[in-house]
Structure formats: structure tokens, C-alpha cells
Amino acid sequence: MRCPYCRHPDSRVVDSREADDGQLIRRRRSCPECGKRFTTVEEAVLAVVKRSGVTEPFSRTKIVTGVRKACQGRPVDEDSIALLAQKVEETVRAKGAAEVPSHDVGLAILGPLRDLDEVAYLRFASVYRSFESLSDFEREIETLRAAAAARLEGTAGAVVNAETRTK
Ligand SMILES: [Zn+2]
Numbered sequence: 001m002r003c004p005y006c007r008h009p010d011s012r013v014v015d016s017r018e019a020d021d022g023q024l025i026r027r028r029r030s031c032p033e034c035g036k037r038f039t040t041v042e043e044a045v046l047a048v049v050k051r052s053g054v055t056e057p058f059s060r061t062k063i064v065t066g067v068r069k070a071c072q073g074r075p076v077d078e079d080s081i082a083l084l085a086q087k088v089e090e091t092v093r094a095k096g097a098a099e100v101p102s103h104d105v106g107l108a109i110l111g112p113l114r115d116l117d118e119v120a121y122l123r124f125a126s127v128y129r130s131f132e133s134l135s136d137f138e139r140e141i142e143t144l145r146a147a148a149a150a151r152l153e154g155t156a157g158a159v160v161n162a163e164t165r166t167k
Helices: 060-070 078-094 102-116 118-128 134-166
Strands: 012-019 024-030 037-043 047-049 055-057 099-101
Touching: 047 102, 060 078, 060 102, 060 118, 078 102, 099 102, 102 118, 118 134
Parallel strands: 047 099
Antiparallel strands: 012 024, 024 037, 047 055
């Protein structure tokens, strides 16, 4: 790595540290020419493979833009969108692959978006899954209703269990 101070073409690593849960490595380097120190960050490049076969670097900003569009006019704040994008990146990176299909990125967005806002979820899903008719929406809404009902039952069950335990 070239020294940013004197442009000497070589440098020596004096310290390496993992950051961001092992996703980054920060190296402290020392220039043998001028003696100054500087830091470099190393990160594995995660590529997204589009349907056309073209790859592009994974971009959290792109996820934020797409999700923000789906959330237009909905009571969803920027922080929640940023958090969702972070979650998506973690999910995608956890696969441990250097390249992921764009389809998988979309899939990783659907779950957390459904938890965030169901209308935004429907908008996103309709594009992502290329809904073609009202019945596609109806089917998806049915699934959402069933999931909501299951969650309600789950909560009620937990309350009953807690009551039985205290007796
Ligand atoms: Zn130097």
C-alpha cells in the first residue's frame, strides 16, 4: 500500500484488527520512508448478480432507495428504513458467498419489510414477484392475514402460559 504522505510505494503492517464483527479488517501501517502511520480497511467485495448476468457491488444505499419508494406516504421513518437495510445486508452477508443473485437480496427485504409496514410490503412484493392480477394481491393479503392471526394466537398462548406458571 502506497504511503499517502510521501507516496513511497511500500508500507509495513504494524497492527491488524477485526471490526464490524469480522466483516472488516483495519490495518495500521507504517511507512519505512517517512515513518508516518496510516490506516487501511480491508473488506471482502460482495457482488450482486442481476438477472441479466451483470454483477454490481452490493449497495445498502440501493436497498434504502428501493424500500423508501415502497414506503412513500406510509408512516415509516428513515431510521427504520436504514435499520432494515442493515438487516438485509447482514442476512445477505451471512450466506458467506462472494456473489449473491439479486433475487436473494429481494427475498431478504420482504421479511423485514412485512414486519415494518404491510402496505409497503405489498407494493414491494407486487413489483418483486411481478403480480399480474388482483388475485395475486388477494393471495398475498390472505397470507398476511393468516400470519397476523397466527401471531395473535401466539401472543394469547404466551399469556395463558405465563398465567398458568404463576399459579
Ligand atoms: Zn511515507
